[in-house]
Amino acid sequence: MKEATSVVEIEGPGRQKRARQAPTIYDIARLAGVNASTVSRALNNPDRVTAKTRKLVEVAAAELNYKANHFARALPTGKTQTLGLIVADITNPTFFDIIRGAGTTAAARGYTLVLAESTESPAMEMTVARRMLGSVDGVILASPRMGDDQILDLAGEKPVVVINRDVKGVNCVVPDVDRGISQAVRSLAGQGHRSVLYIAGPEESWMSGRRWEGIQAACDWSRLVASRLESATPTVEGGRRLARDVLVAGVTAVITYNDLLAIGLMQELQAAGVRVPETISIVGFDDIFGADFTSPPLTTVRSPVHECGVRATGRLLEELAGAYKVATAALPVETELILRGSSAPPN
Amino acid sequence: MKEATSVVEIEGPGRQKRARQAPTIYDIARLAGVNASTVSRALNNPDRVTAKTRKLVEVAAAELNYKANHFARALPTGKTQTLGLIVADITNPTFFDIIRGAGTTAAARGYTLVLAESTESPAMEMTVARRMLGSVDGVILASPRMGDDQILDLAGEKPVVVINRDVKGVNCVVPDVDRGISQAVRSLAGQGHRSVLYIAGPEESWMSGRRWEGIQAACDWSRLVASRLESATPTVEGGRRLARDVLVAGVTAVITYNDLLAIGLMQELQAAGVRVPETISIVGFDDIFGADFTSPPLTTVRSPVHECGVRATGRLLEELAGAYKVATAALPVETELILRGSSAPPN
């Protein structure tokens, strides 16, 4: 146990000499008795060097506790070994597992992940994307709110992978919502509901539109009437504010753009004395953390968000490795209905 | 609307010439008719240059849509304009607001935030911290699991700010739990409870110990009996697994290390037919997202996690600016009891 006081060196600004000079390849070169360029090769392309020199270099590097300077390497190569991930809202639980999936995948391949959020604003999204572009090798756009052409623009500068949206000419990972939706609508139809109200998400959300299409198709098939209501913000609070309109609509079943809306709606309806699911059934999307905390627990169409993060990152890494540019079709991942207590026969 | 096909150029690896050469200060210099070093000064220290040349340079830079190369700048200066944030578990909602607070604060000051998680492992924590060290200007350790001396080691190399732990010689931001705890315990005592069971968090969690101390002190004051139970993992699942032990303990009031444990415990107790709060009151810590989704909604001691993120980042930035090294005391932030339905008089 050594004295723990050495750090406290209160001095004027600019005196921070803490980091003793980190060892460079020149230090290794000197110690190993070879040229710096040989050190570089031994460390990065071990097969372009004698087994003997490699050993020499490795020993010297270990002895000096050498760590490559990230920036010095990025300068001549242009490669940064970091990936950017942009999400609409860091506090939206939907993105947590995307973040984690992307983070672990990136880390496993030696990449660093840099996170940014657009706070649901298309303009902000473009700004942070552009800012990122200079310091990453590629970027993942999760549920982008900007336009297709802007995405294409970005993709023209650095490799881009999009999650939760299908844009032609760019690699995409998009859950196939039809399966989950069809399960949900059939379940409602089977329970005796005659109509379904869809509460839409942000206009800019491609996925919100996609879900609406799926719901219409499934309702047609099951001979249910589908109607639609807009929401301002896809949050719990946003859901609460919709309770009155939902009541006015007089439906027995609601499907919301996401779980946040569903939870807020349910809370507010219950606070107003409306019984869920007896009077109104509620189905969400995503199966976020907390969706099963509610009472009744939320029925929802689960998206494999973690897998989306993993696959998007994997694809981006492949693209960086030069495997290919753009796949012809979006990488599909499945969705499924998680039947819980918030949906049931009406009355 | 231009053709959206140009991106699709399927070729062999290594042919990726997408990024047309970005403009450099030399391009600006040529365009503005000055030396590159003057460009550098005009852009970074505008006051060390004539108003006229500054204008010249700015115009040229704007025309070329110049963006400084992050890496080229970091090389000679050693400054990266990025901050590291290490959390124990990315999927633990407790950290969400820390992340957001840190993220927005960093962004507002022109810094990039890089996120890493230790998955609750002290060794992993040290590994990711060391890996980060080379490419950030400073790091924020949220609820670190490593030892004090290791933290001091890190702080010896780069500025470090710790959240949720008080370690001497390092800048810390730690919520003052006593206020919230005392409110919670008094509330329980006032309701007629005679004893409180504390469900502890990970051994490595400084904050878990701190909360236990606070609970003991508050119980002494209110003449309640305090007892303690260990938990394996501070998650919902971990909370579920503790239900049996809690029942065996035969207490009427439980305070858990965090909300996750509280929620899991409540779910499992209820599943076993135990009534909350009638038979057992449950109080959590943190007031995470979803804490009010449960039924009954969770009573909890709220920590201002968002503010912790903001202040830790602010302090780190100050330290980087050379304002000072280490404050004598931890930056305090307050806690408070959020009284909801999961706690009430017994029986």
Place this chain on the structure above:
DNA sequence: CTGAAAGCGCTTACAG
């Protein structure tokens, strides 16, 4: 105030 030069730590043709 401004220019010319050196250097940050690495990579990578180019010779040998």
Place this chain on the structure above:
DNA sequence: CTGAAAGCGCTTACAG
């Protein structure tokens, strides 16, 4: 296989 050299894009003493 290995060395010597040039260059990545910036910053910063050093002169003038």
